Amino acid sequence: MTLGFAINTAAGILAIASAAAFGTAFFVFTKARYTSIAQISDQIDLVLHNADHLYIGESDEGELSILHSEITKMTLRIREQNDALKKEKEHLADSLADIAHQLRTPLTSVNLILSLLENSPDENDRKAFVRETEKLLVQMDWLLTSLLKLSRLDAGIVVFQSGQTDVNALVCAALRPFLIPMELHDIDLQIDVPKGMIIQGDSGWLSEAIQNILKNCIESAGENGRIEIVCKDNPLFTEIAIHDSGPGFDKEDLPCLFDRFYRGKNPNATGYGIGLSLCRMIITRQGGTITAKNHPQGGANFAIRFPK
Template sequence: MFRNKEVREVAKLFLTLTFIFTIVGFILCPAAGILELVSAAVLGIVFYIFTRVRYNRIAQLSEQIDMVLHNAEHLYFSEADEGELSILQSEIVKMTLRIREQNEALKSEKKHLSDSLADISHQLRTPLTSVNIILSLLEKNTDKREQRTLLREAGELFGQMDFLLASLLKLSRLDAGIVIFKKEQVDISNLISVSLRPFLISMELHNIQIQTDIPEGIKISGDFKWLSEAFQNVIKNSIESVGDNGKIQIACEDNSLFTQITFHDDGAGFEKEDIPHLFERFYRGKDADATGYGIGLALCRTVIMRQGGTVTAKNHPQGGAVFYVRFLK
């Protein structure tokens, strides 16, 4: 502890004062000099013991901090009496917990990134493999009709990869926090109309009926473009669910607490074990023949939640699946 400059200076001052007062005491009275020496010795011992204990405690805290910095798994901070060291220890404990939480979050993000890259690789490998097979068949096949069929299939596969890459890019931008959502008044009726537009031809070909019950004048605050993107993913999921000759009902409820848009289809509904995972990335359900990439609903949830809304899904009591998109007032 005498390596500390302040302690050395205090010790020098104490010894100097002790020497001076001892000399003065002996000059005045020998008993006073002796009493001064005894008092100085007792005070010196008490000061030494107190300082030594404090330095030992500081050394323990320093060792524990060093263990934290070297990522020790198990740390024990002993109890401390009230005072400056207790406050310091409390702050060290907070720092330790915060570092561990950040470390766990980084590990989780690293694992999520690794899993996501593996999923992306798998999702891209499947259509790429199919394209390679089609190209090899084109080289060997001279029939014009079969060539056109193979080229059409290749075009569809490239379209799927384009959709996948575009969706992944959007998710990456959302995760990175670089997307700035507009705050504008969005008319629900117009939003639903625009969201349905890309699917009108497909729905007509598959004889899918759309019933809408959207009162005029209902508005929410958000980004029209991104909300349309989110709604299109819900509608796309409903269209794939109902198949041919199906029906989709879209309704809107508005009250003093929230505005809710409901998408109800008459398809087969969800498997019970799939419902908790519907909005997870790359989750395609237990059905091995499930179509899609499992990112549309994940993108939908991210977009809606970032704009203060919620989206849930479940099986409707009357059959089929139902999605609820809700925005609080």
């Protein structure tokens, strides 16, 4: 009887001691986990309120290590998004400054012409001033329209209607607005477009892109110039090449031709640096590519390619 009690007492003491040890270990372990979680929480708070703080201390524990890994990914993603937003704001500010500058030049000219028009008694001079004002207003209208198109493309609200487009019809549609100006400036036009050539894309926007290239080429070719449009088809791609007889590009300008608002190193360069940028956006977002280089025979050469 005594032996049994002694055994039961020892077992009871052992059970109590085991429970106490387990409870102590559980308390210490739980406290350590809560301390680690509190530290991670404090570090997350730093991340949220301090964009420069990205470090979250590592944890050796399994579950907390996984949590640490996921939070680290989140902080890096937040940093990337913050950097992207910062760049977008800077780009927007720069773009607004460029737009204001682009509009200020023709507006200043219009104000000056209107002042001269008011004080000029000569009828011929007044007609010349009116024609020049009309020309500037057309330029401003083109500028604003192009900027609106660029903003729509930047915002991603343009939905291209992809379909089979006949290249010959596309080139003819793009040329239509320029036929009279080319005739007035005695610009020779050569077209070589095989019948039945098809590309995949939005014909309206592609026509817009080609018109911007043609506008650039017509200005470069000048009086009695020449423009050549040659289309080629092979198993890999379809190409639309436009070549003018102008002076071509300066070597240092070639890498930046399609950059927005880039007008070249020449201080006397005309244009706004928008047309070619808009052209590239339209073409690349429909799966095509566009390149520009100096033609071996002189002048500029633009090549638009659409893969099969």
